[in-house]
Amino acid sequence: MLTRQRAQELFAEVTKYSTADETECLITSNRYALTRFANNNIHQNVTEEGLYLSVRAVAGHRMARAGTNKLDSASIRRLAEAALDLARLQPPDPELLRMPEPQMYRAVQRFVPDTAELGPRDRAEAVTGVIRRAEADHLTAAGVFSSGCSVMALFNSRGLRAFHEETVSELSVTMVGPTSSGWAKKTGPNHLELDPEALADRAARKALASAEPREIPPGRYTVILEPAAVLDLLGFLVLDFSGLALAEQRSCLTGRMGEKLFGSNIEMRDDVYHPLHLGAPFDGEGVPRQRVMLVEHGVPKNLVYARQTARKASAEPTGHGFPLPNEYGEAPMNIVMEGGRHSLDDMIRSTERGLLVTRLWYIREVDPYQKIVTGMTRDGTFWIEGGELRHGVRNLRFNQSLIEMLSNVEMMSPPERAAGEESFEMVVPAMKVRDFTFSSVTKF
Amino acid sequence: MKDLAQRALDTAVASGATYADVRVVDYHQRYLAAKNGQASGVRESESMGLGIRVIADGSWGFAATDDLSIGSVDRTAAQAVEVARASALAKKHDVRLAPEDRRVGHWESPCRVDPFTVPVSTCLDLLLKVDAELRRVPGVTLAEGSMDFRRIEQWFASTLGSELHQVRTQTGVGYCATSFDAGEIQRRSYPNSFGGQYQTAGYELVEQLDLLGHAGLIAEEAVALHKAEQCPAGVKDVILGSSQLGLQIHESIGHPIELDRVLGDEANYAGMSFLTIEKLNNLKYASEIVNVVADATPEHGPGLGTFLYDDEGVPAQCTRVIKDGLFVGYLTSRESAASAGLGRSSGAMRAEGWNRIPLIRMTNVSLLPGTWKFDDLIADTEDGILMETNRSWSIDDRRYNFQFGTEIGWEIKGGKRGRLLKNPSYGGITTEFWNSCDAICGSEHWTLWGTPNCGKGQPGQIMGTGHGAAPARFRNVQVGVAYGN
Numbered sequence: 050m051l052t053r054q055r056a057q058e059l060f061a062e063v064t065k066y067s068t069a070d071e072t073e074c075l076i077t078s079n080r081y082a083l084t085r086f087a088n089n090n091i092h093q094n095v096t097e098e099g100l101y102l103s104v105r106a107v108a109g110h111r112m113a114r115a116g117t118n119k120l121d122s123a124s125i126r127r128l129a130e131a132a133l134d135l136a137r138l139q140p141p142d143p144e145l146l147r148m149p150e151p152q153m154y155r156a157v158q159r160f161v162p163d164t165a166e167l168g169p170r171d172r173a174e175a176v177t178g179v180i181r182r183a184e185a186d187h188l189t190a191a192g193v194f195s196s197g198c199s200v201m202a203l204f205n206s207r208g209l210r211a212f213h214e215e216t217v218s219e220l221s222v223t224m225v226g227p228t229s230s231g232w233a234k235k236t237g238p239n240h241l242e243l244d245p246e247a248l249a250d251r252a253a254r255k256a257l258a259s260a261e262p263r264e265i266p267p268g269r270y271t272v273i274l275e276p277a278a279v280l281d282l283l284g285f286l287v288l289d290f291s292g293l294a295l296a297e298q299r300s301c302l303t304g305r306m307g308e309k310l311f312g313s314n315i316e317m318r319d320d321v322y323h324p325l326h327l328g329a330p331f332d333g334e335g336v337p338r339q340r341v342m343l344v345e346h347g348v349p350k351n352l353v354y355a356r357q358t359a360r361k362a363s364a365e366p367t368g369h370g371f372p373l374p375n376e377y378g379e380a381p382m383n384i385v386m387e388g389g390r391h392s393l394d395d396m397i398r399s400t401e402r403g404l405l406v407t408r409l410w411y412i413r414e415v416d417p418y419q420k421i422v423t424g425m426t427r428d429g430t431f432w433i434e435g436g437e438l439r440h441g442v443r444n445l446r447f448n449q450s451l452i453e454m455l456s457n458v459e460m461m462s463p464p465e466r467a468a469g470e471e472s473f474e475m476v477v478p479a480m481k482v483r484d485f486t487f488s489s490v491t492k493f
Numbered sequence: 494m495k496d497l498a499q500r501a502l503d504t505a506v507a508s509g510a511t512y513a514d515v516r517v518v519d520y521h522q523r524y525l526a527a528k529n530g531q532a533s534g535v536r537e538s539e540s541m542g543l544g545i546r547v548i549a550d551g552s553w554g555f556a557a558t559d560d561l562s563i564g565s566v567d568r569t570a571a572q573a574v575e576v577a578r579a580s581a582l583a584k585k586h587d588v589r590l591a592p593e594d595r596r597v598g599h600w601e602s603p604c605r606v607d608p609f610t611v612p613v614s615t616c617l618d619l620l621l622k623v624d625a626e627l628r629r630v631p632g633v634t635l636a637e638g639s640m641d642f643r644r645i646e647q648w649f650a651s652t653l654g655s656e657l658h659q660v661r662t663q664t665g666v667g668y669c670a671t672s673f674d675a676g677e678i679q680r681r682s683y684p685n686s687f688g689g690q691y692q693t694a695g696y697e698l699v700e701q702l703d704l705l706g707h708a709g710l711i712a713e714e715a716v717a718l719h720k721a722e723q724c725p726a727g728v729k730d731v732i733l734g735s736s737q738l739g740l741q742i743h744e745s746i747g748h749p750i751e752l753d754r755v756l757g758d759e760a761n762y763a764g765m766s767f768l769t770i771e772k773l774n775n776l777k778y779a780s781e782i783v784n785v786v787a788d789a790t791p792e793h794g795p796g797l798g799t800f801l802y803d804d805e806g807v808p809a810q811c812t813r814v815i816k817d818g819l820f821v822g823y824l825t826s827r828e829s830a831a832s833a834g835l836g837r838s839s840g841a842m843r844a845e846g847w848n849r850i851p852l853i854r855m856t857n858v859s860l861l862p863g864t865w866k867f868d869d870l871i872a873d874t875e876d877g878i879l880m881e882t883n884r885s886w887s888i889d890d891r892r893y894n895f896q897f898g899t900e901i902g903w904e905i906k907g908g909k910r911g912r913l914l915k916n917p918s919y920g921g922i923t924t925e926f927w928n929s930c931d932a933i934c935g936s937e938h939w940t941l942w943g944t945p946n947c948g949k950g951q952p953g954q955i956m957g958t959g960h961g962a963a964p965a966r967f968r969n970v971q972v973g974v975a976y977g978n
Contacts, residue, residue: 086583117540169580374532421975493891493893
């Protein structure tokens with residue numbers, strides 16, 4: 050794996066060959082393994098290791114990037130020259146900023162050595178336990194157990210030095226029965242906190258409880274969204290909190306900043322330092338990430354900014370930029386939504402007629418300004434009546450404005466680190482939402 | 494590279510593998526983008542490495558590295574065997590593979606103009622001219638365009654004795670005009686949305702598309718949509734333009750026919766399929782005029798799913814998927830074909846890169862052309878909507894219930910194309926929809942579209958797929974579903 054020393058050596062070699070006005074190296078390294086199972090059988094098992102070096106060269110007001118994983122001297126020399134040649138071939142950008150100078154970073158500890166070293170037998174043993182749980186109820190288990198580590202170093206010729214390492218682990222379990230399925234997932238830097246037994250049991254119980262699902266007509270329902278469902282929906286909203294998106298009028302917040310857009314109970318911030326989050330304390334240019342209050346009492350208050358976007362908006366950069374050059378500017382990637390004090394059971398008990406949704410699937414944006422998204426429920430959708438879960442229902446398609454949804458939140462749980470399949474991890478609550486729009490039903 | 498691959502195979506066998514295949518991949522990409530009068534993205538990347546897949550103790554293992562030293566290759570091959578042995582701890586049965594012959598070959602995809610030889614300044618100049626043309630139309634608030642060139646060189650070797658060398662060159666190009674006005678965002682793209690058109694071809698694709706010539710109309714349409722009527726809600730006949738129909742094929746035919754989904758391998762992520770085995774040769778998937786193939790052969794055209802051998806050494810094939818409306822064929826691998834008792838693999842195993850295992854992926858899943866002329870099809874439609882260029886797409890995890898939105902639509906009344914419609918959308922159930930197809934345009938209207946961003950697998954893999962289609966009509970389709978009005 051990449052060390053600071055190795056990163057320094059690679060940077061020194063690039064700068065030896067680079068004749069650019071300014072040079073930046075982004076070096077990433079990863080070791081990652083994933084054990085995949087289906088039909089109560091491990092059917093894929095993979096491991097990989099790699100190191101990637103990319104160089105951003107600046108020539109006057111021109112900039113370009115080139116990258117390689119070929120790390121011999123000739124290739125590194127060719128890389129440095131290629132980045133500069135590409136930069137010189139394009140028209141000047143008068144707004145291009147100089148690279149940032151050295152920065153101070155707040156320390157974050159997100160590396161767990163045992164997780165970095167986890168082997169295929171360790172993962173296989175955990176998976177065997179999941180499969181045993183499935184077989185106990187005549188279900189079939191499918192899912193993944195992955196683990197690994199990644200390192201990122203960002204050095205530039207103005208003296209900036211940024212370095213971050215972290216471990217990752219994930220267990221995702223789907224239990225499949227003859228007429229239903231259930232799902233549970235957890236991710237984090239420490240594999241010991243995944244609790245395979247509990248996840249397997251949760252997924253199995255959902256599959257069993259939703260067996261023989263009944264069809265309900267599409268319409269507007271009170272819905273209780275578990276954190277994974279909330280996360281996957283919010284993933285289609287938070288990118289609009291980019292300063293560049295607003296400047297280019299492609300954000301749903303265009304003309305709406307500072308207005309009451311959501312319910313008063315909606316508070317959302319970006320906070321890479323939250324103890325439940327992963328991520329580096331710096332952005333793609335090496336600017337320290339800041340906590341940013343995005344929504345306060347339902348009012349969009351602040352955006353995130355990369356350096357160049359901030360300059361144009363007369364704002365301060367917040368440390369959320371992507372590596373340059375890019376077309377997207379910046380995005381909040383460590384969302385924390387304040388929740389409430391209610392449990393999921395509280396929400397169910399308080400619901401006369403409604404639905405409990407475990408997970409959503411294939412969410413896509415239908416209308417970028419009304420922020421209507423469509424998608425399907427999946428792996429555990431339940432009918433609630435008289436404050437109790439009654440039975441599983443056939444999966445439904447929704448077409449729902451996220452702005453309207455966040456204006457209709459009646460109850461929330463305390464936030465937790467949630468993992469879905471359509472967006473990056475967030476710290477979000479479960480939500481009870483009124484008048485959620487389902488437009489059609491599928492056949493299972 | 495051949496020697497390196499053989500070294501990995503030898504080490505794997507010495508470590509206990511009963512089967513192994515190796516891919517060494519050298520990948521190059523150049524990406525150029527312009528936005529609102531500036532070059533917004535100028536990037537080149539390359540990545541080279543080796544991945545080895547083995548069967549040991551009756552189970553699969555895979556390991557990959559970008560360190561191509563002898564010591565690293567040996568370690569990686571031995572590690573793949575160790576991983577396979579760990580898989581065997583949770584083994585229900587030994588992996589069985591459908592028979593396959595030893596193959597030796599070399600293939601380079603046709604490429605008239607190597608895109609990597611076209612000066613970057615030439616490409617950026619064209620993108621910036623298009624950009625200026627888009628922004629010339631008042632009301633366009635954002636102009637974006639991009640070119641994406643890729644070269645993938647791969648050496649494959651297996652313990653069957655196969656040795657295959659393939660070089661594929663791919664080109665993608667497109668642009669988009671966005672207009673924000675009065676609380677509404679409208680977009681128009683050319684020649685397709687989400688990156689444009691992609692093919693296994695060279696820069697000649699860029700030259701064929703007359704990018705500049707279409708920019709004015711595209712920009713005007715983006716602005717005009719603000720004043721257009723909202724697409725009505727109800728049941729209408731729908732004519733889909735060929736690029737939208739390409740994505741409809743991708744989602745509601747291409748994915749359901751992947752046999753790994755049918756067998757449950759993707760239950761946790763990409764989902765399963767309603768096309769269970771007993772439906773093969775029994776299900777009336779579509780109306781009798783519908784014929785669909787999964788064709789990876791170069792004869793089908795320069796699709797993103799075109800190759801000569803797949804990533805487990807099986808020759809490219811043309812598989813009949815739907816014949817006169819009847820479901821007759823899956824996309825398969827050697828393992829899934831053996832599991833389902835289907836004989837040989839259909840040659841659909843593809844990997845994103847050196848560090849990913851091959852999965853069953855679409856090749857070029859295409860609707861064969863019909864006989865209609867487009868103008869005749871409009872003239873034959875009493876009350877319908879013509880929908881073009883995808884804006885959103887979604888389908889459930891067994892591929893029944895779908896919904897699509899398009900960038901633009903036109904009302905058809907009394908056989909004439911009429912007023913513009915904004916925010917078109919339609920939805921339905923896969924087999925009901927395909928059985929309502931009653932007219933397909935002829936080969937002069939047929940285009941082989943590229944979908945460069947198909948996601949599947951864990952760890953995730955992005956793959957390019959091809960979809961040939963000509964405009965087609967579907968009767969009694971639920972429209973306006975996305976807005977619920």
